[in-house]
Amino acid sequence: MTRLNLAAAALALGLTAGAASAETVRIGMAPEPYPPFASVDAAGTWTGWEIDLMWALCKAAELECEITPIAWDGLIPALEAGQIDAIMNSMSINEERQKVIDFSDKYYNTPAVIVAAKGAEITPDPEGLSGKIVGVQVSTIHQTYAEKHFGGTAAEIKVYQTQDEANQDLVAGRIDATQADSIAMDAFLTSAEGTACCELKGAVADDPAVLGLGVGVGLRKGDEALKEKFNKAIAAVRADGTYDKITANYFSSSIYGE
Amino acid sequence: MMRALMQPHRIVMLAVAIGLVLWIVFGGNWSWLPKYAPMIVQGVWRTIWLLALSILIGFALAVPLGLAQASGPRVLALPARAFCTVIRGTPLLLQIWLLYYGLGSLFPGIPWIRESDLWPILRQAWPYALLALSLSYAGYEGEVMRGAFASVPRGQIEAARAMGMPRWKIFSRISLPLALQSVLPTLGGEAVLQLKATPLVATITVIEIYAVSSRVRQDTLITYEPLFLVAAIYLVLAALIVLAFRKMEGRQPRRTA
Structure with missing residues (x-):
């Protein structure tokens, strides 16, 4: 019995260790086209400014990311239900939403x-x-x-x-x-x-x-670890020029909105 | 009746059902209800008139469609059959979108329509919703009525003819009452199906009861309570339809000459 418990504990340890090194963060994206920020073609390929930025942020935060398509009005319920871990879908930070979910720092703001x-x-x-x-x-x-x-x-x-x-x-x-x-x-x-x-x-x-206060990554209430990672990643891509490089591919001027 | 209800498994099931309803009513978050009450009433009313009008218009179209297929000349029977096949063979959602985003977006390109007095109505969404729902009901019921007219015993019609009844009188006194009598239960079921087809018009900005519930869901981020409420409303509406048709069936006069 004890051995069995030990084996289970070892297995659990192994699993957590594995999860820590390659933590998969499921990013919720609405399949409704919202060019030039995010759109998905018939083959299921996601393109757009926000998609490029997402990969850059995940890389900077050393996160394993995958896109989970969820209809726009289902994004927040899906986040609460744990089907996704983050929303990166041009969701503006405002009071109403902050009652239900948390946000990272803004990553763009347009009028x-x-x-x-x-x-x-x-x-x-x-x-x-x-x-x-x-x-x-x-x-x-x-x-x-x-x-x-x-x-x-x-x-x-x-x-x-x-x-x-x-x-x-x-x-x-x-x-x-x-x-x-x-x-x-x-x-x-x-x-x-x-x-x-x-x-x-x-x-x-x-x-x-x-x-609101611009667009941020929508996160589950209390998921401070992930919020911290995204905030650091946003600051990092802003500082090292990745953000501007991605923006230049889509827009003629900065969309960060100082 | 009472004894059949009182069997142990029934009692348990009943208790579970009542418990579930109580749990939803008392455990749910209903704080949004007062604020949205006027919208809900408006939504229910819109659902009801869309349903009633589309059934009336649809049925008015279904009778000639059925008659044409059952006993009309080929020139009428073929288009009628084609109409019913196309309507029944394509999704209602597609028909609604084709009418609203297809036909509806052609109109503004035609100046005299845009300047006419009809434009304020034609630019709204409900005419397309009503048209699509009516055509759909006509398509399904046209097929039902075809069967109904075909099942009227030939002897009855021959007898009426032999007595020198004019064609119109044969239709209104013999064919239609007999046909209706045989399909009334089917029509009741189809009316309930039609009720459950109405939420599709929410996709073209007609704010009926389902659209109101999604509105509440999107505003308040409360997911289940609005859905439970619409489910209950549809259940009540469906029950009313069933009761109404049952009454009509019971009341059907069996004329004996």
Whole structure:
């Protein structure tokens, strides 16, 4: 009996030792395309700025990482349920989310903008959107912001599962404007469809309580070890130039947002 | 009845069921309920009218579809059969998306539609949801009605003809009542299926009860309680449909000449 226990203990020891040297961190990513940050092609290959950064961070933190695709609105439940260990999916750090999960330091921060049809008389403020239909992606800071600031004057805040669908409906004229992240909208506005129909109407007024403190890695509450590793890795890639090198592949200017 | 219910395994199962419900009700986090109550009521109402209207429109289409296939000339029977086959052979979700993102996004390209008084309605999502649900119901029920009309005994119709009844009267007095009588239980089941097809319209921004529950889930990050609530609501709606159809079946007049 004792020997059996010993064997079990040795086995457990061996396992923990093995886990420590090659700790696999499952990173939750939504398969909904969000170029140029993250998108997955038909063959299952992930590409984008955020994907490149993720591999760089994992390398800097000496973590064994793997991508676990989970739908956007299932990411936080999956993190809580232990199906994934971290979320790296352009998730903004804000109060609501901080009640449920922890975040690393921010790794990028871009303004929120309003995009509307060419020539439409729309400005990115409550008066300019009065009587208009504004489309936003569900569970985003943009939804919260639009409902808080434009909810009173706009005709309707329409909520979409993906930003792609909101863009489709903007092209189709079913919504008058959409609010989203400036860089995500940049990709749309430079596409053939976007160039033809729409234009940037400007950034919305800042509201840190809603728009948050930038984008960070979402982590389980109390997972201090992993948080520490990611924070150190973010600082490391910022310091050694890896961050800027990756950014240069996708954007014309820094997106860190000092 | 009572004695059958009182068997030991039944009592245990009943206790487990009641315990489960109590556990959900008292153990769950329902603090969000007051805040979302108006949205929930609105969502339930939207589900109900979408269901009722799509069944009415769908059934109104299904009768001619069934009749055309069962006893119509080939020119009518073939398109009717093609319609039913296509509708029944493709996923409803696909039909909804094709109508909303396909047909719906063609309209704004046509200036006179965009400038017409209909545009404020056509730019919304519910007309496409209602259309897709109605067409789907018509497709399935068209097939059911084909069988129903085909099963009306020929002797009945021949007798009516022999008595000099006009065609329309044969249809309204003989074929339709007999056909309806034979398929009423099927129609009840299909209505319940139709109820459970309605959440698909949430994908095109129609905020019915399922969409409300995902909204609550996404806002509050509470996962299970909203889902339990919608499950309970669908259960009640399905029970109401079943009861309504049972009543109709019981009330069916058996005319004897």
